Amino acid sequence: MAFEPRSIPIDPDAKAALAHRGLEYRLIDPGDTAALDAWIDADHRGFHHARPRDVGQEYDRAVMSERRVHGVYDAGIAEPDVPVATVSSWPAGLSVPGGxxxxxxxxxxxxxxxxxxxxxxxxxxxxxxxxxxKRAGAAVAMLTVTEATIYGRYGYAPAAKSTTVEVDRRRARWTGPDAPGRVHFVEPSSLREQAAAISRRAVARTPGEIDRWPGALDRMLGLVDPESDSSRSLRALRYDDQHGQPQGFATFRVTREPNQPGWAEFDVLAAATDDAERALWRVLVEQDFVAGVRGLLRSVDEPLEWMLEDPRAVTVRDVADHLWVRIIDPAAALTARRYGAAGELVLDIDDPLGYASGRYTLLASADGKAVVHVPRGDAATPEPAAPQRERARARAAGESGGRAARAAEPRSIRLDVRDLASIYLGGVRPSVLARAGRITEASRGAIELAERMFASARTPHLSIWF
Ligand SMILES: CC(C)(COP(=O)(O)OP(=O)(O)OC[C@H]1O[C@@H](n2cnc3c(N)ncnc32)[C@H](O)[C@@H]1OP(=O)(O)O)[C@@H](O)C(=O)NCCC(=O)NCCS
Structure with missing residues (x-):
């Protein structure tokens, strides 16, 4: 998605609505350091964070200069240069099933x-x-949330969960396979370039992950403020495969009271291969003089318990919605991913804000690729010619001849745009939303077909906040 953050004009409706309340909606020029610094201060205050130190401020300036940054200003307050509201946004790839x-x-x-x-x-x-x-051409919008009750009204819904995984050291006896490569302790700063390449591959293979922005890895590696206590306590591990190629990394720190074993805690374990994931987990859980290991923002489908003699060494807590997705352009979103089964499914989508409303016919073939047809003709994909369509349908139905396909009416479901977001990455099963009375089927077997089509081979997972 080609994009220059300031190329799209400020939204006229928001400007007018806020002006009506005596407020000014402004797009910040990243070159205006005073305005950006006041904005950063307001952002920190809004999340109840301490004011950033100089190095943190400098880092935030660099990150925000790559984004679209808006503030809302009230000329009547004591410090009118500090915005009373903030938001930032940027284009980013979201990984979807099928790599x-x-x-x-x-x-x-x-x-x-x-x-x-x-x-x-x-x-x-x-x-x-x-x-x-929408103007920028995004098929979906996404965010992570402080509270789960704020964003549903704008069409966002939970699409990938995360969890905290705790491993009791005394019970953690490794029975998983040995990885062919080796894990090394390395200086976090030495990982800067390798971490970017590994992260790209780890993100690509995991639906629900988003592209890392410039600077994101510096924060993970403690390089933003390297002399701070929290950065100095960070230890970095790198996994190299049997050919010496780096394939994964993790950073962790041990927190402990004097003379007591502590907890090794991490929120970064990026693995481009399964070997790397296994090897890094193993080093983390087999440390001595720790009571246990705590992994934050981990997947709900972590393979760890299958690599330990005692699966009860692993406790999963704080399972939470983490990635929230908003489908803006269903045709583009649906064609971007790969499907778990062939089929033809009609989706009648209700969207109170109008972006995604309409009837979409999703036609997936046995190789997982799909086309989407919108009868009104305003879709990205034109309606296939009749014979082509018959052949595609037959292929989707796994039939050799066209007769059965001609006889069968496509199966259809009705769902809200939020429910489409929840099933989109395969993190929530359509049958569960049907049991909750959220998705309905207009023809028998449609939910079951949706279940098979929307399944993802890999459970979606987002391992960062943004
Ligand atoms: C969440 C926050 C941004 C809301 O701002 P706000 O300007 O008060 O919200 P609005 O007045 O525009 O409210 C819009 C709607 O959201 C609802 N809403 C706002 N904050 C909410 C909250 N915390 N929980 C549930 N609903 C909320 C309002 O009731 C309103 O509902 P309605 O339109 O259906 O009547 C603000 O409370 C905040 O800054 N919180 C702290 C930082 C934070 O948590 N940010 C979210 C980051 S993910």
């Missing part, structure tokens, strides 16, 4: 000052982000 990526719009830094809450400021900002994302 592919969809053009996404990442939204972050959503804060409204407690002095200005519940006046519709967040609504104006969020609606503007959707309009801008």
């Amino acid at each position: 592919r990526s969809v053009d996404g719009w990442a939204v972050s830094s959503v804060t409204v000052s407690p002095t200005h809450r519940r006046r519709g400021i967040a609504r104006a900002l969020m609606e503007a982000e959707l309009a801008t994302a």
Whole structure:
């Protein structure tokens, strides 16, 4: 998705709505350091974080200069140069099933000052982000959330979960296979370039991960403020395969009281191969003089318990919705991923904000590729010619002849745009949403077909906050 952050004009509806409340909606020029610094301060305050130190401020400036940064200003307050609301956004690929990526719009830094809450400021900002994302050509928007009740009203829904995994050291006897390569302790700074390449491959193979932005890895590796206590306590591991090629890395720190075994805690374990994942886990769980290992933002489908003699050494806690997705362009989103089964499925999508409303026919073939047809003719993919369509249908149904396909009407389901977001990456099963009364089938067998088509070989997972 080609994009220059400031190339899209400021959203006129949000500008007008906020002006009506006596507020100014402004797109920040990253070259205006004073305005950017005040914005960064407001963002930190909004999330109840301490003011950043100089190095942190410099880092934030660099990150934000790559994004679209909006602030809302109130000329009547004591410090009118500090925005009363913030939001930032940027284009990023979202990994989808089949090792592919969809053009996404990442939204972050959503804060409204407690002095200005519940006046519709967040609504104006969020609606503007959707309009801008559409103008930029994004098929989906995505975010991570502090509270699960804020974003459903804009069409976002949980699409990938994360969890905290704790391993009791005393019970963690490794029975998994040995990896053919080796794990090395390395200086975090030495990982800078290798980590970027490994992360790209790890992200690509995991639906739900988003492209890492410039600077994201510096934060993970403790390189933003290397002399801070938290950076100095960080230890880095790298896995090299049997040919000496780096295939994974992890960073962790041990927190402990004097004379007590501590806990080894990590939130970065990036593996481009299964061997790398296994080897890094093994070193992490087999450390001595720790009571256990705690992995944050881990997958709900972690293979770890299958590599330990005692699976009960592993405790999974804090299972939570983590990645929230908003489908903006169903045709582009649906064609971007690969499908678990061939089939023809009609989706009647309801979207109160209008972006995704309509009837979409999803036609997936046995190789997992799909085309999407929108009868009104405003879709990305034109309606296939009749014979072509028959052949595609027959292929999808796994039939050699066209007769059976001609006889069968496509199966169809009706769902809200949020439910489409939840099943999109394969993280939530359509049958579960059907049991919850959220997805309905207009023809028998449609839910069962959706179940098979939307299945993902790899459980979606997002391992960072953004
Ligand atoms: C969440 C936050 C941005 C909301 O801002 P706001 O300007 O007060 O929200 P609005 O007035 O535009 O409210 C829009 C809607 O969201 C609802 N809403 C707002 N905050 C909510 C919350 N924390 N929980 C549930 N609903 C919330 C409002 O009730 C309103 O509902 P309605 O339109 O259906 O009537 C603000 O409370 C905030 O800055 N919180 C701290 C930082 C944070 O958590 N940011 C979210 C990052 S993911």
